[in-house]
Amino acid sequence: MSAQVGMSVTHRRYVPHSHAHYGGDLVDGAYGLGMFGDVATELCVRTDGDEGLFAGYSEVTFAAAVQAGDVIEATATLVRVGTRSREMEFEARVVCRAAPDRGPSAADVLDPPLVVTRARGTVVVPA
Numbered sequence: 199m200s201a202q203v204g205m206s207v208t209h210r211r212y213v214p215h216s217h218a219h220y221g222g223d224l225v226d227g228a229y230g231l232g233m234f235g236d237v238a239t240e241l242c243v244r245t246d247g248d249e250g251l252f253a254g255y256s257e258v259t260f261a262a263a264v265q266a267g268d269v270i271e272a273t274a275t276l277v278r279v280g281t282r283s284r285e286m287e288f289e290a291r292v293v294c295r296a297a298p299d300r301g302p303s304a305a306d307v308l309d310p311p312l313v314v315t316r317a318r319g320t321v322v323v324p325a
Contacts, residue, residue: 201245201284206275207237210293218266223296225264230290230315231255233272238286238321241274250284250321258317267296267305270314282322290315 211233217225235252242250264270270292278285291311297304 201279207241208273210271213268215266223266227260234288237272237274246323248323250323253320253322255317255319262314264314268292269294284321288317
């Protein structure tokens with residue numbers, strides 16, 4: 199296994215209505231950050247054979263709202279490899295969104311996807 203700049207991992211997930219905390223079926227911004235932790239973990243397993251530990255974010259930008267009924271994907275891309283640290287860029291995008299105005303189970307594929315969160319963070323792996 200070898201950590202190489204440019205490697206990436208993407209996960210997709212349906213956002214259930216039970217995760218909506220605010221009016222308009224809005225979901226808190228931490229939902230995307232939780233997904234970033236999951237893709238960072240898989241990327242560390244693939245590059246270093248270990249889940250690693252998240253050290254922190256150097257920046258986080260919430261660009262749009264996540265809503266219950268969305269299908270969201272999160273990607274982690276390795277941008278810097280240190281001796282034990284791995285710096286990653288993250289992006290979360292809504293790829294499908296509920297369309298309740300057309301019916302209770304209607305939804306649309308978003309093309310292009312809607313970017314909802316971007317971040318940059320560092321994980322640490324064992325030597």
